[in-house]
Amino acid sequence: MKPNILYHFGRYVLMMKKTISKPESWTMYWKETMRQMNDIGVGSLTIIILISVFIGAVTAVQFSYQLGSAMVPRYYVGYIVRDITIIELAPTITCLVLAGKVGSNIAAELGGMRQKEHIDAMEIMGVNTASFLILPKVIAALFVVPLLVCTAAFVSIMGGYLATVPSGYFTGPEYIQGLRSFFDPYNVFMMFVKATVFGYILTSVSSYQGYYVTGGSIELGRASTNAVVYSNILILLSDYVIAVVLTS
Amino acid sequence: MIRVEKITKKFGDLEVLKGITLDFYQGKTNIIIGRSGAGKTVLLKIIVGLYPPTSGKILYGDRDFLSLNQKQLRAIRMKVGMLFQQGALFDSMTIEENIRFPLDMFSNMTLKEKNSKVTETLERVDLREVNHLYPSEASGGMQKRVGIARAIVLEPDYLFCDEPNSGLDPKTSILIDELISDITQERNITTIINTHDMNSVMEIGENIALLSNGHLEWQGHKDEVLNSDNEELHRFIFASPFLKKLRDKALQNQ
Numbered sequence: 001m002k003p004n005i006l007y008h009f010g011r012y013v014l015m016m017k018k019t020i021s022k023p024e025s026w027t028m029y030w031k032e033t034m035r036q037m038n039d040i041g042v043g044s045l046t047i048i049i050l051i052s053v054f055i056g057a058v059t060a061v062q063f064s065y066q067l068g069s070a071m072v073p074r075y076y077v078g079y080i081v082r083d084i085t086i087i088e089l090a091p092t093i094t095c096l097v098l099a100g101k102v103g104s105n106i107a108a109e110l111g112g113m114r115q116k117e118h119i120d121a122m123e124i125m126g127v128n129t130a131s132f133l134i135l136p137k138v139i140a141a142l143f144v145v146p147l148l149v150c151t152a153a154f155v156s157i158m159g160g161y162l163a164t165v166p167s168g169y170f171t172g173p174e175y176i177q178g179l180r181s182f183f184d185p186y187n188v189f190m191m192f193v194k195a196t197v198f199g200y201i202l203t204s205v206s207s208y209q210g211y212y213v214t215g216g217s218i219e220l221g222r223a224s225t226n227a228v229v230y231s232n233i234l235i236l237l238s239d240y241v242i243a244v245v246l247t248s
Numbered sequence: 249m250i251r252v253e254k255i256t257k258k259f260g261d262l263e264v265l266k267g268i269t270l271d272f273y274q275g276k277t278n279i280i281i282g283r284s285g286a287g288k289t290v291l292l293k294i295i296v297g298l299y300p301p302t303s304g305k306i307l308y309g310d311r312d313f314l315s316l317n318q319k320q321l322r323a324i325r326m327k328v329g330m331l332f333q334q335g336a337l338f339d340s341m342t343i344e345e346n347i348r349f350p351l352d353m354f355s356n357m358t359l360k361e362k363n364s365k366v367t368e369t370l371e372r373v374d375l376r377e378v379n380h381l382y383p384s385e386a387s388g389g390m391q392k393r394v395g396i397a398r399a400i401v402l403e404p405d406y407l408f409c410d411e412p413n414s415g416l417d418p419k420t421s422i423l424i425d426e427l428i429s430d431i432t433q434e435r436n437i438t439t440i441i442n443t444h445d446m447n448s449v450m451e452i453g454e455n456i457a458l459l460s461n462g463h464l465e466w467q468g469h470k471d472e473v474l475n476s477d478n479e480e481l482h483r484f485i486f487a488s489p490f491l492k493k494l495r496d497k498a499l500q501n502q
Contacts, residue, residue, distance in 0.1 A: 024353050024354060025352060025353050025354070027352065028352050028353055116334065116336060116339075117332050117334060117336040118336055118338060120298055120332070120336065121330065121332060121336040123297075123298065123325075124296050124297075124298070124325060124328055124329075124330045124408075125325065125326070125328075125349075125350050125353065125354070125402075126321075126322040126323075126325035126326040126328075126353075126354065127353055128322075
């Protein structure tokens with residue numbers, strides 16, 4: 001019989017419960033967390049900046065076009081780009097991209113370790129493998145993903161400026177006036193909540209997919225794909241839940 | 249000493265182990281042999297706790313391994329070293345870092361003490377000069393020795409070796425066998441080897457257990473092999489015509 005969703009959910013909960021334990025060696029966990037921060041954060045910075053520039057640029061150009069003939073002040077475009085970026089695009093698009101890049105990498109790394117018996121070797125030594133291999137990834141993501149999202153939001157807003165001001169859609173002061181209008185710090189709080197939750201989802205779900213890989217290279221590839229697919233679905237689902245909860 | 253009592257293991261409807269009772273002695277090289285699919289690797293993985301048995305008991309000394317809590321289990325596992333068939337060396341670490349890993353994880357040693365311990369272990373397995381290489385840059389024999397070094401660096405009481413000679417040439421196999429046998433005697437530890445290699449069995453087998461279709465078929469010392477009247481043992485040990493001829497010749501001389 002094929003395991004159902006409740007089986008996977010139960011096993012995921014048990015795995016995450018196992019990750020929370022006293023580290024065998026604080027130094028080793030610290031080193032591993034730093035390595036993960038570097039891999040997830042520094043390793044993803046270029047792609048996040050690249051994507052964010054274009055997201056900001058397209059948003060600004062698109063809204064300039066949409067609102068061009070309406071009776072709406074032109075500086076509203078800056079305001080719209082800022083809020084849509086902070087509330088939705090920066091956290092969601094960044095984390096969907098990270099689910100593809102980091103999530104598949106985590107699943108492949110852990111799955112490879114399972115297949116090459118590295119995880120068994122550590123278990124026999126007495127290492128709590130769920131904790132040592134997964135906890136540093138989750139902790140690293142909880143710190144680094146919000147920073148990446150913050151960077152993405154900033155770069156995206158800059159992208160909007162670069163795409164519209166030099167090409168004459170409106171002037172620089174108009175765009176900046178939009179950025180400074182109707183600012184609600186609560187939106188930034190919402191962005192960080194989303195980034196933190198999404199960071200947790202993409203690392204823990206991908207770790208789950210990799211940690212329990214059985215079989216050969218086909219199963220490893222499937223685990224890597226599942227990591228991306230399930231992370232994306234859960235990110236979008238939790239995006240909706242967070243939006244409802246934090247705006248109600 | 250390790251004792252397994254009435255161990256059974258089922259995977260679905262397939263019963264791989266059918267009530268095996270066996271003793272593995274301290275200070276001796278205990279060898280599990282049997283045809284492919286006889287249940288050797290499953291038994292070894294049950295003994296080290298990677299698979300739970302369907303029923304039965306495992307005693308490490310006088311402690312029931314299966315009734316230990318997580319903390320007690322970890323304490324016992326720190327007394328266990330294992331050499332895997334494919335080495336299971338961490339690819340992203342050098343040979344030295346692989347050997348250092350258990351020390352970094354579990355010991356309270358200072359950096360100087362750790363360095364000294366790693367050097368001593370590297371010298372014991374004759375790998376002092378290649379400590380900076382990555383596992384992928386090392387030969388099969390070197391990888392096995394790194395696996396042994398990593399397994400013994402915490403000075404375990406129990407050493408498990410899953411097919412230590414697989415993929416090695418006969419000369420390197422003999423060196424690996426001698427290394428395992430010497431370490432067993434030097435440190436008076438309980439060593440369990442799972443192998444197909446008849447040279448190993450006849451060279452270092454002090455307590456040999458033959459598994460057949462999930463049963464314990466025969467158990468004894470290497471010196472008892474020739475005089476045993478167990479047909480399954482003879483079919484297995486002397487499967488090669490060359491060895492069969494040697495046995496017949498030896499029996500004629502007797």
